[in-house]
Amino acid sequence: MNRPFAAGDKVLLLDSKQRRYLITLAEGAEFHSHAGFIPHADIIDRPEGLVAVSTKGAKYTCLRPTLEDFVLEMPRGAQVIYPKDLAPICMLADIGPGVRVLESGVGSGALSMTMLRWGADIVGYEIREDFLGRALANVKSFLGDGVLDRYDLHLRDCYEGIDERDLDRVVLDLPEPWRVVPHAQEALRPGGILVAYTPSIMQASQTREAMASKAWNGTRTLEVLHRGWYVEGQAVRPDHRMVAHTGFLTVGRFLG
Numbered sequence: 001m002n003r004p005f006a007a008g009d010k011v012l013l014l015d016s017k018q019r020r021y022l023i024t025l026a027e028g029a030e031f032h033s034h035a036g037f038i039p040h041a042d043i044i045d046r047p048e049g050l051v052a053v054s055t056k057g058a059k060y061t062c063l064r065p066t067l068e069d070f071v072l073e074m075p076r077g078a079q080v081i082y083p084k085d086l087a088p089i090c091m092l093a094d095i096g097p098g099v100r101v102l103e104s105g106v107g108s109g110a111l112s113m114t115m116l117r118w119g120a121d122i123v124g125y126e127i128r129e130d131f132l133g134r135a136l137a138n139v140k141s142f143l144g145d146g147v148l149d150r151y152d153l154h155l156r157d158c159y160e161g162i163d164e165r166d167l168d169r170v171v172l173d174l175p176e177p178w179r180v181v182p183h184a185q186e187a188l189r190p191g192g193i194l195v196a197y198t199p200s201i202m203q204a205s206q207t208r209e210a211m212a213s214k215a216w217n218g219t220r221t222l223e224v225l226h227r228g229w230y231v232e233g234q235a236v237r238p239d240h241r242m243v244a245h246t247g248f249l250t251v252g253r254f255l256g
């Protein structure tokens, strides 16, 4: 990780107003903006943190994008789950190296990338072929080909069933997760965990009803509120604006 920028690396360029531009370095290429351009050659072989200056004198700080940066900037088909929920989902689902996860839908791959980063072994079911392609492209682009033996994608409708058995986790981001609960009961091993992300509380409630049996333990629903703070000299206070809602997280432990 700690090496100078090279062709093929992703770079996040931050201008003086903290506007963000994500590029991939290539020999002979240029980054163009309203303030002229920067040849990629000015960034290649230089260390992270350098300040590149455009032909019209604008300064851009150059950093490798974090997973959070990439999720916010990457190309998307379906709406992605935001970083504030991605990390809690991994904690609730107890994701770790070698954990076998069924993920559905796969969408743009933001949750996939996060769970792959945490070490999971993912089987993904997605009904839209274009989204499968998008997710695979995003995963490869950020994590490289090295993770692909842990990322097994299928063009499938998860409401029709889950083929896998003895799964450790089922992680859902699709409109009717309650329809997957009976299939999860076939596919999860005892002690396995189901997590469902749903924008609406009605979806969470219906999922809870489907999980309201002795087969499930410790079922709960929660939301994650993330309030930023403004910190400037003596003015230290919560930001005036916040994202008030993204989705609800419902989790339960399968007993078998």
Ligand code: SAH
Pocket (backbone or CB within 6 Å): 078, 079, 080, 081, 104, 105, 106, 107, 108, 109, 110, 111, 112, 125, 126, 127, 128, 131, 156, 157, 158, 159, 173, 174, 175
């Ligand atoms: N969590 C993803 C976004 C998923 S959006 C991310 O972070 O990028 C919801 C996805 O569920 C969409 O791609 C949609 O096509 C898919 N989907 C909807 N119903 C489905 C079903 N029955 N089986 C599989 N995928 C489904």
